[in-house]
Amino acid sequence: MKIFSASKIREADETTISRQGITTGELMERAGTEVFLWLKKRFPDKETVFHVFCGKGNNGGDGLVVARLLHNDNYKVVVDIVEGTGNPSEDFTANFEKLEQNNLACNTNEAYEYKKHKIIFLDAIFGIGLNREVGAEAKEAIQRINNSAVKIISIDVPSGMFMDRKSDIAVHSDMVLTFQFTKLAFYLAGNCNFIKEIKILDIGLDKDFIANEPTQFFLTDRTEAHQRYRPVPAHAHKGTQGHALIIGGSYGKIGAVTLSSKAALKSGCGLVTAYIPKCGYTIVQTAFPEAMVLTGGEEHINTIAFDIEPKAIGIGMGLGQQPETQQAVLEFLKHQKTPMVIDADALNILSYNNEWLNMLPENTILTPHPKELERLMGSWEDDFEKMEKIRAFAKEHKIILVAKDAFTIVACNDRVHINSTGNAGLATGGSGDVLTGIITGLLAQSYSPADAAIFGVYLHGLAADIGVCETSKQAFTASDIINYLGAAYLKIEAEKAQK
Numbered sequence: 001m002k003i004f005s006a007s008k009i010r011e012a013d014e015t016t017i018s019r020q021g022i023t024t025g026e027l028m029e030r031a032g033t034e035v036f037l038w039l040k041k042r043f044p045d046k047e048t049v050f051h052v053f054c055g056k057g058n059n060g061g062d063g064l065v066v067a068r069l070l071h072n073d074n075y076k077v078v079v080d081i082v083e084g085t086g087n088p089s090e091d092f093t094a095n096f097e098k099l100e101q102n103n104l105a106c107n108t109n110e111a112y113e114y115k116k117h118k119i120i121f122l123d124a125i126f127g128i129g130l131n132r133e134v135g136a137e138a139k140e141a142i143q144r145i146n147n148s149a150v151k152i153i154s155i156d157v158p159s160g161m162f163m164d165r166k167s168d169i170a171v172h173s174d175m176v177l178t179f180q181f182t183k184l185a186f187y188l189a190g191n192c193n194f195i196k197e198i199k200i201l202d203i204g205l206d207k208d209f210i211a212n213e214p215t216q217f218f219l220t221d222r223t224e225a226h227q228r229y230r231p232v233p234a235h236a237h238k239g240t241q242g243h244a245l246i247i248g249g250s251y252g253k254i255g256a257v258t259l260s261s262k263a264a265l266k267s268g269c270g271l272v273t274a275y276i277p278k279c280g281y282t283i284v285q286t287a288f289p290e291a292m293v294l295t296g297g298e299e300h301i302n303t304i305a306f307d308i309e310p311k312a313i314g315i316g317m318g319l320g321q322q323p324e325t326q327q328a329v330l331e332f333l334k335h336q337k338t339p340m341v342i343d344a345d346a347l348n349i350l351s352y353n354n355e356w357l358n359m360l361p362e363n364t365i366l367t368p369h370p371k372e373l374e375r376l377m378g379s380w381e382d383d384f385e386k387m388e389k390i391r392a393f394a395k396e397h398k399i400i401l402v403a404k405d406a407f408t409i410v411a412c413n414d415r416v417h418i419n420s421t422g423n424a425g426l427a428t429g430g431s432g433d434v435l436t437g438i439i440t441g442l443l444a445q446s447y448s449p450a451d452a453a454i455f456g457v458y459l460h461g462l463a464a465d466i467g468v469c470e471t472s473k474q475a476f477t478a479s480d481i482i483n484y485l486g487a488a489y490l491k492i493e494a495e496k497a498q499k
């Protein structure tokens with residue numbers, strides 16, 4: 001799904017208005033109606049009290065439409081107009097006048113006579129138009145909302161959240177009902193406390209505009225994942241499904257390379273060879289009999305040489321950083337042409353030798369966690385700068401950068417793909433090793449590097465989303481990701497079959 005900037009969203013609104021021959025007020029009515037219908041379905045009990053906080057811009061106008069529709073549908077509605085939210089917009093004013101005509105009073109300050117659990121706060125103070133720091137009055141309203149113990153639903157965006165820079169104070173929403181497009185700011189680590197859940201409401205914006213307008217940002221949702229997914233051909237055999245080579249491991253860290261190798265095979269490739277130091281030989285052969293094993297070095301890898309022809313290579317998991325290993329990795333990378341995923345210690349070795357980055361074959365995939373990312377490309381001020389640096393770094397070195405985080409980012413071909421699957425259960429040792437294994441396994445199956453990275457990250461998160469429902473987040477381990485890969489594939493197959 002495309003992610004547009006606030007200015008592009010405004011363009012989409014304007015194009016829709018002109019192509020569909022409607023007024024801005026009619027579009028607002030449409031947006032408000034979608035919110036109303038969603039609320040009505042979710043909260044059918046007419047005793048529900050909706051306390052609507054409205055700013056004076058168009059987001060507040062949406063709030064007024066929703067308030068009127070709820071009131072006329074016999075819900076209990078309280079409306080607060082929040083001061084210090086700019087000059088009233090035309091459509092806000094028009095809808096404000098309609099409130100009176102519908103006998104709905106504002107700012108009544110009435111104490112609720114209702115039971116607390118039936119109150120819902122609707123947040124319509126600011127939308128995508130926030131363009132300066134929030135002033136005292138709006139801040140007070142936001143704090144009041146946040147300090148309440150009731151359910152909070154934001155219209156379009158959590159009020160106070162900037163679309164293009166760091167936000168200090170914003171509504172902590174349980175649910176954001178956002179119009180037509182998801183927003184980049186929703187996926188940034190610094191904004192994680194402001195949103196629990198997102199629901200995108202289709203308000204009928206112009207389809208051609210959406211399809212044709214370019215953007216650099218994409219959400220890897222179900223549709224994007226399905227487009228990249230490649231079912232196993234009916235006449236496949238192990239020779240056609242690709243051979244993955246996983247290079248890593250050192251004394252005490254053989255588990256990393258075992259996990260990675262298993263994940264590669266479970267992602268669907270035909271054959272896996274693990275290249276490890278001798279101390280891991282019996283461990284890998286016993287723990288993972290499906291793998292073939294090659295060795296180099298005793299307790300750490302000191303040379304990388306083999307006469308097999310893998311279709312993809314994953315390198316770095318549990319590798320260690322002994323001087324001999326560093327030398328072996330650099331020598332190896334120098335001559336490599338095979339599609340490759342570089343992770344963990346191989347990444348660290350690269351970051352000490354930054355000039356080597358330009359020697360990597362085009363579209364090599366790097367999978368750093370935040371600390372490794374910082375070592376590679378330096379630090380960043382905030383999430384927006386981080387995103388920009390990731391994009392620029394991938395472009396400069398002609399590589400694919402998989403920046404692991406709560407919402408993992410894949411930067412490739414001057415585009416940024418934000419993943420939509422996964423959960424806090426993935427914050428567990430070895431989950432990165434599994435991801436590298438999956439992506440390497442997909443590369444071996446002839447996925448393009450971009451597809452392997454984007455779909456691999458999605459599949460890894462999906463396995464975790466399915467898995468934690470049965471294991472809990474606490475008890476979920478990296479091995480569980482591998483165990484639930486099959487369920488993730490089946491889910492994708494079932495979704496595709498439903499279409």
Ligand SMILES: NC(=O)C1=CN([C@@H]2O[C@H](COP(=O)(O)OP(=O)(O)OC[C@H]3O[C@@H](n4cnc5c(N)ncnc54)[C@H](O)[C@@H]3O)[C@@H](O)[C@H]2O)[C@@H](O)CC1
Nearest residue numbers: 013057058059085086126127128129130131132133134156
């Ligand atoms: N453009 C359209 O046709 C549509 C817009 N819609 C709604 O309109 C919203 C955008 O509306 P607006 O552009 O009016 O913007 P907002 O309603 O987000 O608020 C901006 C208003 O607040 C003022 N403001 C910005 N930062 C402030 C601050 N820190 N302190 C005080 N005042 C501040 C601005 O001057 C402006 O008047 C969307 O988020 C969405 O909810 C929807 O009704 C769908 C259609």
Ligand SMILES: [K+]
Nearest residue numbers: 123126157159
């Ligand atoms: K809002």
